[in-house]
Amino acid sequence: MTSSDAPAVAVVVAAGSGSRLGAAVPKALVELDGVTLVRRAVDALAEAGIDEIVVTIPEGMVDAFAEALRGAPARVATVVGGRIRQDSVRRGLAALGAAADAIVLVHDAARSLVPAETVRGVVAAVRAGADCVIPVMPVVDSVRRVTVEGNEIVDRADLRAVQTPQAARLQTLRDAHALVERDGVEVTDDAAVCEYAGLSVTLVPGHRDALKITEPIDLVLAQAILEQRRQS
Numbered sequence: 702m703t704s705s706d707a708p709a710v711a712v713v714v715a716a717g718s719g720s721r722l723g724a725a726v727p728k729a730l731v732e733l734d735g736v737t738l739v740r741r742a743v744d745a746l747a748e749a750g751i752d753e754i755v756v757t758i759p760e761g762m763v764d765a766f767a768e769a770l771r772g773a774p775a776r777v778a779t780v781v782g783g784r785i786r787q788d789s790v791r792r793g794l795a796a797l798g799a800a801a802d803a804i805v806l807v808h809d810a811a812r813s814l815v816p817a818e819t820v821r822g823v824v825a826a827v828r829a830g831a832d833c834v835i836p837v838m839p840v841v842d843s844v845r846r847v848t849v850e851g852n853e854i855v856d857r858a859d860l861r862a863v864q865t866p867q868a869a870r871l872q873t874l875r876d877a878h879a880l881v882e883r884d885g886v887e888v889t890d891d892a893a894v895c896e897y898a899g900l901s902v903t904l905v906p907g908h909r910d911a912l913k914i915t916e917p918i919d920l921v922l923a924q925a926i927l928e929q930r931r932q933s
């Protein structure tokens with residue numbers, strides 16, 4: 702049973718170290734134009750109307766994250782994350798106080814510049830009845846699969862690159878994560894968790910700005926996106 706006006710809440714996963722970025726601080730605390738990536742991610746969700754957010758953080762970083770999140774335009778709590786992303790999501794979901802039928806978004810702090818319109822699109826699709834919703838982008842490169850014999854072409858028209866926020870009803874996602882943990886399955890995103898639990902995954906349009914800041918070059922691109930926003 703789900704109510705059509707159930708609130709939308711979120712887990713922002715920010716407990717990673719950012720080894721590929723190689724900064725002196727955990728990636729979520731890296732600044733872009735003077736604002737940390739985690740704060741930008743929280744602000745983007747708040748702009749789309751999400752007002753309860755649990756942020757997963759690395760061990761021993763409570764004060765630094767409290768500083769980064771001070772004055773955020775939403776009710777924000779932090780919880781220490783786990784070994785891999787899915788462990789962090791599970792801990793974040795457990796810390797949310799919302800009702801079982803609340804819509805929950807799981808978002809990477811590393812996708813700091815997601816536009817509010819993308820977030821709203823994901824929420825709307827869950828409200829319209831989808832089990833699990835993810836934003837996706839077409840693949841722009843030609844793609845080949847490496848095989849034992851050599852390699853072969855893959856039709857990129859069939860492929861989509863997956864972004865966040867990804868969303869489902871809160872209890873649905875908690876149950877799906879419990880199943881994955883029970884069976885010791887490792888996945889890279891919440892869509893895979895939902896699919897493992899037998900739920901269907903619905904695709905909605907993602908956005909170029911929701912790139913995952915992973916390597917140093919991505920910070921340059923993110924800076925350019927901010928500049929473009931200032932000029933428009």
Ligand SMILES: Nc1ccn([C@@H]2O[C@H](COP(=O)(O)OP(=O)(O)OP(=O)(O)O)[C@@H](O)[C@H]2O)c(=O)n1
Binds near residue numbers: 717719808809
């Ligand atoms: N144990 C983990 C691992 C990742 N994350 C979060 O999941 C998101 C996506 O992960 P990624 O961008 O790969 O971040 P890192 O794991 O920090 O990056 P790297 O693999 O380069 O170390 C990030 O916002 C990251 O903080 C998390 O909360 N807990």
Ligand SMILES: C[C@](O)(CO)[C@H](O)COP(=O)(O)O
Binds near residue numbers: 809865
């Ligand atoms: C969740 C995600 O951002 C969707 O593309 C991605 O799977 C995270 O992967 P990572 O290996 O933890 O960066």
